[in-house]
Amino acid sequence: MKVLDLRCDAGHVFEGWFASEEDYQGQRSRGLLQCPMCNSCAVEKALSAPRLKAKSNRRLDGDAVPVASAVAAPSEAQILAQLHARWLAHARAVLREGENVGDAFADEARRIHSGEAPERLIHGQASVQEVVELLQEGVPVLPLPEAASEPLQ
Structure with missing residues (x-):
């Protein structure tokens, strides 16, 4: 073997x-x-x-053979918790650093996408229909979780 x-x-x-x-x-x-x-x-x-075989009548305590250590794989729950924390941190950064364009979000996102407005980080409100239309037009948008605007305890 x-x-x-x-x-x-x-x-x-x-x-x-x-x-x-x-x-x-x-x-x-x-x-x-x-x-x-x-x-x-x-x-x-x-x-x-x-892996050297020592004589059967002899033991060398100081000559232990190093064994490769396996990297412990994180559990699925740990991975999901890390992803959620990263997503929440990113969403909070968008709210903190981005420009709030309010109800004009869909129009401003289109203008940025087409090059009519300077590229920058924005957030605001859009209806489900507006979001669907933006995605169909190739404008990358993501909903921000409500937890992103809540203060940390």
């Missing part, structure tokens, strides 16, 4: 067990190797320390 340290293109290090070097090569060439943390199929062998 061959135990190999593997690394994906995202830098996650994990262990793979193979019957032989040929088994590893065969699985890799068929795209069967996958990172357990990010599901990337771009997997390569990582450098690993050799």
